[in-house]
Amino acid sequence: xxxxxxxxxxxxxxxxxxxxxxxxxxxxxxxxxxxxxxxxxxxxxxxxxxxxxxxxxxxxxxxxxxxxxxxxxxxxxxxxxxxxxxxxxxxxxxxxxxxxxxxxxxxxxxxxxxxxxxxxxxxxxxxxxxxxxxxxxxxxxxxxxxxxxxxxxxxxxxxxxxxxxxxxxxxxxxxxxxxxxxxxxxxxxxxxxxxxxxxxxxxxxxxxxxxxxxxxxxxxxxxxxxxxxxxxxxxxxxxxxxxxxxxxxxxxxxx
Amino acid sequence: xxxxxxxxxxxxxxxxxxxxxxxxxxxxxxxxxxxxxxxxxxxxxxxxxxxxxxxxxxxxxxxxxxxxxxxxxxxxxxxxxxxxxxxxxxxxxxxxxxxxxxxxxxxxxxxxxxxxxxxxxxxxxxxxxxxxxxxxxxxxxxxxxxxxxxxxxxxxxxxxxxxxxxxxxxxxxxxxxxxxxxxxxxxxxxxxxxxxxxxxxxxxxxxxxxxxxxxxxxxxxxxxxxxxxxxxxxxxxxxxxxxxxxxxxxxxxxxxxxxxxxxxxxxxxxxxxxxxxxxxxxxxxxxxxxxxxxxxxxxxxxxxxxxxxxxxxxxxxxxxxxxxxxxxxxxxxxxxxxxxxxxxxxxxxxxxxxxxxxxxxxxxxxxxxxxxxxxxxxxxxxxxxxxxxxxxxxxxxxxxxxxxxxxxxxxxxxxxxxxxxxxxxxxxxxxxxxxxxxxxxxxxxxxxxxxxxxxxxxxxxxxxxxxxxxxxxxxxxxxxxxxxxxxxxxxxxxxxxxxxxxxxxxxxxxxxxxxxxxxxxxxxxxxxxxxxxxxxxxxxxxxxxxxxxxxxxxxxxxxxxxxxxxxxxxxxxxxxxxxxxxxxxxxxxxxxxxxxxxxxxxxxxxxxxxxxxxxxxxxxxxxxxxxxxxxxxxxxxxxxxxxxxxxxxxxxxxxxxxxxxxxxxxxxxxxxx
Ligand SMILES: Nc1ncnc2c1ncn2[C@@H]1O[C@H](COP(=O)(O)OP(=O)(O)OP(=O)(O)O)[C@@H](O)[C@H]1O
Ligand SMILES: [Mg+2]
Numbered sequence: 001x002x003x004x005x006x007x008x009x010x011x012x013x014x015x016x017x018x019x020x021x022x023x024x025x026x027x028x029x030x031x032x033x034x035x036x037x038x039x040x041x042x043x044x045x046x047x048x049x050x051x052x053x054x055x056x057x058x059x060x061x062x063x064x065x066x067x068x069x070x071x072x073x074x075x076x077x078x079x080x081x082x083x084x085x086x087x088x089x090x091x092x093x094x095x096x097x098x099x100x101x102x103x104x105x106x107x108x109x110x111x112x113x114x115x116x117x118x119x120x121x122x123x124x125x126x127x128x129x130x131x132x133x134x135x136x137x138x139x140x141x142x143x144x145x146x147x148x149x150x151x152x153x154x155x156x157x158x159x160x161x162x163x164x165x166x167x168x169x170x171x172x173x174x175x176x177x178x179x180x181x182x183x184x185x186x187x188x189x190x191x192x193x194x195x196x197x198x199x200x201x202x203x204x205x206x207x208x209x210x211x212x213x214x215x216x217x218x219x220x221x222x223x224x225x226x227x228x229x230x231x232x233x234x235x236x237x238x239x240x241x242x243x244x245x246x247x248x249x250x251x252x253x254x255x
Numbered sequence: 256x257x258x259x260x261x262x263x264x265x266x267x268x269x270x271x272x273x274x275x276x277x278x279x280x281x282x283x284x285x286x287x288x289x290x291x292x293x294x295x296x297x298x299x300x301x302x303x304x305x306x307x308x309x310x311x312x313x314x315x316x317x318x319x320x321x322x323x324x325x326x327x328x329x330x331x332x333x334x335x336x337x338x339x340x341x342x343x344x345x346x347x348x349x350x351x352x353x354x355x356x357x358x359x360x361x362x363x364x365x366x367x368x369x370x371x372x373x374x375x376x377x378x379x380x381x382x383x384x385x386x387x388x389x390x391x392x393x394x395x396x397x398x399x400x401x402x403x404x405x406x407x408x409x410x411x412x413x414x415x416x417x418x419x420x421x422x423x424x425x426x427x428x429x430x431x432x433x434x435x436x437x438x439x440x441x442x443x444x445x446x447x448x449x450x451x452x453x454x455x456x457x458x459x460x461x462x463x464x465x466x467x468x469x470x471x472x473x474x475x476x477x478x479x480x481x482x483x484x485x486x487x488x489x490x491x492x493x494x495x496x497x498x499x500x501x502x503x504x505x506x507x508x509x510x511x512x513x514x515x516x517x518x519x520x521x522x523x524x525x526x527x528x529x530x531x532x533x534x535x536x537x538x539x540x541x542x543x544x545x546x547x548x549x550x551x552x553x554x555x556x557x558x559x560x561x562x563x564x565x566x567x568x569x570x571x572x573x574x575x576x577x578x579x580x581x582x583x584x585x586x587x588x589x590x591x592x593x594x595x596x597x598x599x600x601x602x603x604x605x606x607x608x609x610x611x612x613x614x615x616x617x618x619x620x621x622x623x624x625x626x627x628x629x630x631x632x633x634x635x636x637x638x639x640x641x642x643x644x645x646x647x648x649x650x651x652x653x654x655x656x657x658x659x660x661x662x663x664x665x666x667x668x669x670x671x672x673x674x675x676x677x678x679x680x681x682x683x684x685x686x687x688x689x690x691x692x693x694x695x696x697x698x699x700x701x702x703x704x705x706x707x708x709x710x711x712x713x714x715x716x717x718x719x720x721x722x723x724x725x726x727x728x729x730x731x732x733x734x735x736x737x738x739x740x741x742x743x744x745x746x747x748x749x750x751x752x753x754x755x756x757x758x759x760x761x762x763x764x765x766x767x768x769x770x771x772x773x774x775x776x777x778x779x780x781x782x783x784x785x786x787x788x789x790x791x792x793x794x795x796x797x798x799x800x801x802x803x804x805x806x807x808x809x810x811x812x813x814x815x816x817x818x819x820x821x822x823x824x825x826x827x828x829x830x831x832x833x834x835x836x837x838x839x840x841x842x843x844x845x846x847x848x849x850x851x852x853x854x855x856x857x858x859x860x861x862x863x864x865x866x867x868x869x870x871x872x873x874x875x876x877x878x879x880x881x882x883x884x885x886x887x888x889x890x891x892x893x894x895x896x897x898x899x900x901x902x903x904x905x906x907x908x909x910x911x912x913x914x915x916x917x918x919x920x921x922x923x924x925x926x927x928x
Contacts, residue, residue, distance in 0.1 A: 091843070
């Protein structure tokens with residue numbers, strides 16, 4: 001069974017049938033296997049963030065259902081949702097979303113503290129994520145005292161310190177320059193290959209998407225296309241993604 | 256011109272969109288200025304001017320203090336609004352506006368604001384002023400007032416307008432200078448950077464310094480100083496405590512939470528984790544408003560307590576000066592210089608009978624008192640100093656114990672070698688168990704005694720067993736007196752008769768004088784007399800002191816407005832800071848309820864702190880304000896304490912109501928995101 005199953009999910013903002021209603025998602029169906037690294041691409045306003053929010057139980061679909069590890073998210077009671085979000089999911093946002101009132105170390109520990117993790121275990125888990133992310137030097141600093149790339153790595157550390165089943169990332173490289181983006185993508189690759197971390201990442205960057213096993217294309221709230229990496233290397237995969245994007249935008253491949 | 260029109264439009268739009276900050280600002284400053292209007296109008300008022308000269312002077316002082324407060328509020332609130340708008344200015348800069356343009360928009364806004372405040376304050380001031388004019392006259396016990404006696408005051412309008420123009424100029428210049436459009440990106444991120452936690456050792460030094468200043472101030476307020484110098488001491492103590500309050504608030508609180516944070520076992524618990532670091536974050540900025548709250552709240556309590564204390568002590572004070580309707584003071588030359596004679600005693604007894612026999616008077620009570628300046632030496636001896644300068648000496652009031660008991664419903668019983676001693680400054684009597692007067696040594700019983708307030712200096716009251724002892728003392732004490740030019744107080748043995756009237760309306764003018772002259776004409780004594788009528792005196796003291804309550808009420812209203820503004824703006828500032836934090840915490844998996852619970856708790860802790868400081872300051876200030884009030888009236892410690900309790904309750908009420916009201920705004924803003 002797949003880790004994540006999305007079945008006929010639809011989302012309408014505003015009251016149905018009124019003029020102000022926006023259909024952000026429609027009949028979205030796909031699944032993600034354990035250990036898979038999936039990228040989602042699409043135009044601005046196509047519904048990527050909406051989808052990710054629904055998967056992360058930050059928002060409810062108006063239609064269809066989402067199963068994580070066989071469990072229907074819509075059956076979670078309100079109280080369970082926070083716990084579920086904390087323990088089974090990891091989030092990385094475009095704007096890092098670190099709390100300025102904590103230093104970086106405490107930002108990383110936040111979800112563990114909330115789950116009443118014993119101190120010793122917290123320390124061990126912290127050490128385990130610090131090494132691959134190379135954030136040793138920034139732990140005692142505050143989020144506003146480090147660069148964007150460093151902050152994003154802290155945010156990734158916070159997202160994975162709970163060993164989540166699924167790591168959700170919404171344009172994690174959106175605010176980073178190309179070298180920081182590359183290093184972040186290398187980290188995602190490592191997490192995925194060495195720790196079998198399942199990752200679902202929204203991105204506008206072809207280069208970033210080329211790190212994934214599979215790319216889903218969304219257009220006007222619907223899944224439009226998906227391509228697999230197969231045996232391709234990053235460069236060739238990048239090329240194919242770029243071509244698919246052009247098609248998605250209704251362009252021709254020859255101009 | 257079209258450019259100006261655009262600015263006007265933009266300014267008006269901005270003002271509309273900042274309702275949360277601007278409406279309370281206009282209302283509060285408008286009210287503050289209306290109070291200023293009323294004050295100036297009252298000072299300018301012909302009716303008041305004719306009747307209460309002293310009050311006019313008092314109100315002028317009040318108006319100056321209020322003017323300063325109002326100006327501070329105006330600048331504080333305007334600058335608060337300014338600081339909340341950094342992002343907006345940064346966006347203007349990014350869109351390519353120049354400093355001059357933004358400055359113009361701000362200037363237009365300031366002018367519009369000022370006009371609004373002027374209109375509001377004049378309207379409210381004029382109407383409210385009529386009501387308060389009547390109230391003031393009630394307090395002064397003038398009964399025949401008409402509303403038309405409080406006409407519109409163009410002078411008050413002009414002065415208010417002048418102040419507003421001056422403040423607007425200051426504000427516009429200040430804003431222009433602090434407008435920084437060179438680094439808009441930094442401005443956009445302003446809430447995230449530039450607010451680094453201070454280093455701990457610096458905080459320890461400043462915090463300890465602050466504590467030291469506060470304690471020094473407290474000590475000063477308690478220590479022995481003469482009543483005349485105590486005004487100066489009070490000012491110094493106040494300044495020390497205010498500075499200390501800011502230092503302590505800015506440093507000690509943060510240190511406490513840093514300490515808590517370093518206790519790992521305690522810190523890494525879900526709710527502590529969030530609340531400790533949340534507190535530390537909040538404490539990096541805006542702690543000045545907490546300190547300001549403490550200062551303002553202390554001001555409210557002291558002003559209310561002192562002005563009410565004075566007012567409700569007026570009757571007590573009157574009673575201690577005039578135990579009955581009439582008071583006849585007689586000073587016989589022979590009595591002075593220790594040559595007290597039996598004849599005088601007999602004559603006074605005869606006079607007592609005459610008064611009792613008069614159809615107009617009744618209930619005659621005899622009394623004798625002696626007033627003399629002096630001091631108490633190291634070996635507990637009373638030293639007479641007629642040339643004494645009042646900064647170092649005291650005034651001694653000797654009083655017959657029976658007369659005192661009757662007058663104040665007490666039952667002091669003393670032997671002829673004993674004295675009951677009380678003072679309006681406890682320090683004087685420290686360790687005094689015996690007192691030597693002339694060649695006699697008396698045992699001293701300490702007690703709290705009612706001391707007439709007409710003497711604005713340290714006063715010692717001594718009750719003696721009987722008139723003979725008084726004469727004894729007079730002989731021993733006064734016989735060496737030689738009158739000199741520089742004498743401030745004449746030592747005097749005063750024989751007093753207190754009595755009531757049958758019907759105040761029917762007493763013929765000069766009736767008492769007539770009776771006295773009839774009795775004493777043939778005795779050949781040299782004497783002088785003074786007839787005091789309580790109702791006339793009442794008029795005087797209400798005129799003198801009723802205004803203090805009035806000024807006090809107004810001053811406290813202005814201070815309460817300040818408390819309101821600071822609490823409100825603090826909440827708004829917190830809310831704006833907390834908005835982004837709350838949404839992140841939700842995304843990371845924190846229950847909404849927990850977040851709200853914790854923020855509620857944090858806000859409560861934050862706002863309890865100024866109250867703790869306030870009550871500590873008030874307790875420390877009690878003795879010195881007691882002394883200050885004793886200068887004006889003769890308060891009973893119970894009544895005075897009651898007015899303190901009243902003031903404290905009033906402040907708590909205002910504080911919590913404003914807190915609750917403004918926390919509604921807080922939650923609305925936080926949840927909005
Ligand atoms: N809270 C909301 N209320 C109403 N409409 C919304 C809301 N959030 C998003 N939308 C609408 O839903 C659609 C999808 O928005 P979404 O944020 O998912 O797009 P996106 O693919 O993430 O775009 P981008 O790449 O720009 O981030 C858009 O048309 C948007 O206007
Ligand atoms: Mg998006």
